Structure formats: C-alpha cells, structure tokens
Amino acid sequence: MANDYSYCCTKASDPLVLAKIAAIAAPYRGREDMLIEVLREAQPIAGNAVPEEVAAVVSEAMDIPRPKIYGVATFYAMFSKEERGEHIIRMCHSAPCHVRGAKVLLDAFEKELGIPCGHTTLDGRFTLETCECLGVCDRAPAVMIDDEVYGPLTPADVKGVLAKYR
C-alpha cells in the first residue's frame, strides 16, 4: 500500500520556516526572473518541497501570482509538491547508465532502503528517485545524493554509500 510509505512532516506550516523563506524571497520583489533561484533556495528548508504554503509566502514576497509559481514548481523535475526526505537520492536512468546496469543498482537501493522508488523512508531520512542524465556518463551507473555524485557503483557499494548519511 502506497500509504505505508507516505512521510508526514509539517515543516511547511512551521512559521519559522515560512519566515525564513519570506526573507529569501523578499529582496527579489518584482523580479520574476529570480523565481527559480528563490524556489531552489527555499526548497531544502521546507522539507525538500515547494508545497502550497511555501508558494503562498513566495507569491506575497515577490509579488508573483500563485498560479505562476505553481506552473514553475510543477514544470521542473527538481521541485516537488510533496515533502521529501532529508537526503534525496537521484538515480540516473538515462541510456548511458541504463546500458551499464542502472536497473540492477536501483533494485539494490530499493532493497537496502526498504522502499520502492519514488518514496521516502519512514524515518524521513531518504527519498529515492530516478532522474534523467546527471552528466557524468564516464561514471555510469551514477547516483547523486543531494549535491554529491557517486559512480560507477555496483549493488555491493550501496550500503557503504548510504552509511555516510545514516
């Protein structure tokens, strides 16, 4: 059942978090061109997501209509409406990684974390996602955890890589 994996957190309704996000957005009032940069900075503070509460605060601070923010936040792969774990594991499944065993590696991550791809561990520590080309095809199959690239990896490496974040 999908619900078993749903990760509940209320970061985005924490007034302190929202105040921080307002402070990030405020200097760019009327600067629509900075919206993506602002959302990227806000997202990690708000549980690695841009939920409605965050969009509302950014909308107010930057004077950008909320539907526009929704449009942007749902267009780009790196934004999520749902809150995610503390660390995002992004497993490349583009062709160069695919032909070097990305699928087997993904299976190993799922097994080690005990969640299917697209979900967050119950302790809220990891979200496992697939993504398109990370631009490190010489290290295929490659994985990015937050801003760090790992590769080439074999299923046997998975435990060791995750240990750094546990």
Place this chain on the structure above:
Amino acid sequence: MEEYKFLTYNVGKLNPVSATEYATVGGYAGLKIALANPSAVIQTIKDSGLRGRGGAGFPTGMKWTFVRNTEADQKYIVCNADEGEPGTNKDRILMAEVPNLLFEGMAIAGVAVGATKGYIYLRAEYPYVKEILLKALDDARIRHFLGKNVMGSDFDFDIEIRSGAGAYVCGEETALLESIEGKRGEPRYKPPFPGVQGLWGKPTVINNVETLCNIPMILCMGADFFKALGTPQTTGTKLFTLCGNIKNPGVYEFQTGITMRELFEDVGGGCPNGKKLKAIQCGGASGPIVGTDKLDTKMSIEDCNAAGANFGAGDLMFIDEDQGIVDLCENLMEFFEEESCGKCTPCREGNFRLLELVRKFKDGTGTETDLDTIEDLASTMMDASLCGLGQASPIPLVSAIKYFRNEFLEGGNY
C-alpha cells in the same frame, strides 16, 4: 592515440578559479585583441569557419551578425550550459577546469555585438560546477577582466549565472530564455529568432559552452590556424564524449575528422569484458542508433550527415551484444515522453504513443503494422513539432528499426 588539446590544453594545469593564473598562460589575450579592434571580430570568426558545438552546427559568425545588425538599447550574450543530452559531458569539463576561457569567449562576443551583459544558464545537475563558476567570476571581476571598464577599456561586461531546475527541453534556446526569465521552460515560436528578439525581447546571442570557449583561441591563433584544423566544413577540434559499453569512458579532444573506429578502439579501448560491439548511438539520446558498419565514418558534420549518422555535440554511446535494442528504445522513449514539455501536440502525444508502441515490441505483441505506424507517426512529429525535441525524438527509434528490424519482430527477447 594522443589527444589534440586545444581547448583542454590547460585542463588540470591551472587553478580553475584564478583569473591571474589563466592570464599568465596567455588568457584574456583574445579579449585584448577584440577590444583593440571590435569591428574585426566577427569577420575573424566567420573566416575561421567555426560552427556551433551544441549540436545544430550553425555558423557562429553568422549568428553574431544578426545580433550586431539589430538596433537595441540592450543586447545579451547567453551561454547555453544546460548540457542535458544524455551522453554529453564535455561542457562540464570546460566549465569546471577552464571557466575563464568561457568568460573570455562571452566577453569577446559582447564586444563583437555590443552587449554588456551575459548569462550562463547552468543545468541543475551541476551544483559543484556552479561553485567553481561563482568563485571564478568573483576573481575575474577583481582582476578587471569582467565588470566595469574591462581591462582598462571603456567597455563594460558582466556575467550572471542562472540555474535550471531539471528540464531537458531548456537546452532548446528559446525554452532556455523562458527559463532565465523565471518561467516554465516552454519553447517559443520562431520567428522572431533570438538574434532579433531574445531575452526580454532584446537581441540575444545564444551559444554553447564549447563554442564560446573556441572564440578566444581563434582570436589568439588566427582564423587560418583554426581553419587548418579538422575537416573543411567542421573546422577546429571537438570534445568527444564516449560512454556506454566502453572501457575508457570520458571526454577526449581531437581534431574533427577522427573516425568513430579510432574513438572506439584506440581511445575508448573497445567494449569491456571482451564483448562485441553491436550498435552505436551518435549525437546523444536523440541521435540515430546505427550498426557497426558505420564505424569508419569520420566525425564531422558533413561526414556524419552523409553516412546517416549524427555529429550532434560529439557524443558516442557504444552498445554491446548483451544489450537489447528494443529495451534501449523503450528507455529512450521513456526519456522523451517524460521530457516533452507538452506545449505542442505532435511531441506531447507523439512521444507518448511511440512509447506505447515500443512497449508492444518489448512484450512481444508488436506487428509489422505497428512498425509502419511508428514510421508514420515519427514523420508527422519530425515535420510538425514546435522545437527540436519532438523533431528529433523519433530518430533513434526509426534508425533502430532500420538497422535492427528483426529484433523488433522477434519479440524483443534480446
């Protein structure tokens, strides 16, 4: 085979973020030449025969002429660093190792067309490159290679970095402009072309990272020197990315005209574990999948086109005998289905249907009629899609059917 290190000459030799170190090895000499005689720059670039390195191969000098000839109070230089094509990593190397070469190229472009502001649109997957670029920009400003009165002249030029947030389509030039403006990265209708109405409606040069890195080299070494490198219609060198089932994956620089076989055997070391090569995808995820009979094709735009291959951004993905072509096509179609922005119908619906059709072959229910449907749909998409994404996305599938038709009809059990 030894690399011909032209753009990558200083890779690993310099502190990437130090403009001073870059200047001690001749860096910013090209900008100095440009500042001394701004009106001569475009002619030099034209004479060099330089063509865009992002995949389309448009003559750079001609692109700049459009922007120079358009009257406007503000013009922009945009660097396309949204290196999203699976199997292409070359721009990452240039930006991480020789960022000042890129800045210099952008500043020269600014001098040539009369732009004072540049943007580097960097893909989100390279946060570690962004750190290097930011530090290098700071240093270049302190040393007066950027900012007000560049190198003591009366020319101002500064560069800002804008990050993407994960969208393949933003590599398309007008989608990229939309994204810099803070919008959804949906391609615009052309014309007007960016050279006339680009960023915020102003004339804009959009060039790939590698293209811009060639500019200072051309000004320093001269158009004739550059023209003597490579093939007649694809002058210069190229950074080739080798990936897939190959022993030594990575980015290597050679003069254009090197053959696929040389890249595969001598540089790449062949397939690992003694496996046999089965196919090559050339020019990224949207390039054709061809058989090994194309291995002797020279890597240049003209030779690749003549052979039915694709030069693209110089990337080659090698596929060994263990890989199923239908499985690979499914993977590629999943990619395009996911990355289609949805603005135009042929691409949005077409990729969805192509994926559906490929999956029929994966589970063994595909028929000859389905292959015909694929070809029919593919030709509609190529003709009617708004941007390069939908125009090119059927290419790997159509070429794979041409070369590996049996694999499709035998149930995809490879």
